[in-house]
Amino acid sequence: MDISNLEKLTQLDGVSGREDAVRGEIEAQLQALGLQTRTDALGNLISYKDGTGPHKIILCAHMDEVGLMVKYISSAGFLSFITVGGIDPRTLLAQRVTVHTSSGPVTGVIGTKPAHITQETERGKAVPLSDLFIDIGMDGEEAAQIVSPGDFVTLQRPFARLGGSRLCSKAFDDRVGCFCILEALKRVKKPLLGVHAVFSVQEEVGLRGAGTAAFGLQADAAFAVDATGAADIPLCRPQDYLVCLGGGVGVSAIDAATITPKWMLDDIISLCRAENIRYQVRIAPRGGNDAGAIHRSRTGIASCALSIPTRNIHSNVEVTDINDIRAAVDLLCAVLEKGLRGLK
Ligand SMILES: [Zn+2]
Known part of the structure; x- marks a missing residue:
């Protein structure tokens, strides 16, 4: 093979x-x-x-x-998104993604509120989709020029061999x-x-x-x-x-x-x-x-x-x-x- x-x-x-x-x-x-x-x-x-x-x-x-789709671009340049297909939101935090724009692929990361400023009641809990955002490193004006609502987003991860006969991708x-x-x-x-x-x-x-x-x-x-x-x-x-x-x-x-x-x-x-x-x-x-x-x-x-x-x-x-x-x-x-x- x-x-x-x-x-x-x-x-x-x-x-x-x-x-x-x-x-x-x-x-x-x-x-x-x-x-x-x-x-x-x-x-x-x-x-x-x-x-x-x-x-x-x-x-x-x-x-x-499975992937994501851009729903909204904030005035500060952060992207809100929906899931396309059955993705467990718990797997999305801290992932690197590709936003597929009409001008070409753009790399971003999925973030949320940092742990050290969360409330006691939030700690250790799964972060809901509504509290996640994609950061593409652009300000609002630049993001709005390049990204459009409806752009698809894929998760990045290179192919790897694990132990024995196992593969990861x-x-x-x-x-x-x-x-x-x-x-x-x-x-x-x-x-x-x-x-x-x-x-x-x-x-x-x-x-x-x-x-x-x-x-x-x-x-x-x-x-x-x-x-x-x-x-x-x-x-x-x-x-x-x-x-x-x-x-x-x-x-x-x-x-x-x-x-x-x-x-x-x-x-x-x-x-x-x-x-x-x-x-x-x-x-x-x-x-x-x-x-x-x-x-x-x-x-x-x-x-x-x-x-x-x-x-x-x-x-x-x-x-x-x-x-x-x-x-x-x-x-x-x-x-x-x-x-x-x-x-x-
Ligand atoms: Zn399948």
Whole structure:
């Protein structure tokens, strides 16, 4: 696997609705593989690789990442903002950000009232979003000339390797899914299944792109490949981990948006066992991903989410494990090469 490509994808900025830089890079990579691409009205990037058999599937990963949007510029030049997608405000304080203005990117920092002038009752408490601001180092006049309400803001953080096989970055959710699909398309020269590769927009604000993309495609089944929150941390009980880093690719039985058909779940698990691919069944009482929109498209498309376990999800210190990413790529390749028994 080309982990440097994963690094490159995570370092691109693409808040929901502004996925252009990510789309441009993935489009170039698809075209380098000899595949044709098209972009629909919402911005979904769609490609097709022919299979030797009669069946077709959708592989979908979303290009967007969670971020912020400038709401107001104060007379002193400080920026108020809203969140775009599910960001926990507790993770925002003291972060460095990029404000994407019409004049180009501007670096800022997220601040609040310093601890030594807070009241006793405020100390040790989470700071609400309304008490955070972005400081771009400009006075009010300069800020108003350069920044506009509606400008998108992304969190900055370089890619890093942690101990063992662990990686840390912003935007693994869901550039890791985009990476896995690209890797599978590179590796599988002659798939049995025809594959519609969909790189969707606006997943983080309500699965908005994938449904319309799937509506335009003929497919017998679909897989959403996405990062999923792993709660295998000291504060959680093992039964609440959802998925564990290093436990393999998450094969979703259920989440708040999708229930995987029994035949499909059984087929995937059999394939993992036959191919010696490490997997874990994901049972998530909350959350959802593009599978939730795709399975309700047209007259219904059998869909399953394949998940890459991710700690600190929706922050700029997301942590994943190379071995889980490899398991996800191996599973995608096995599906493309061997097919699904339920489709025969
Ligand atoms: Zn995601």
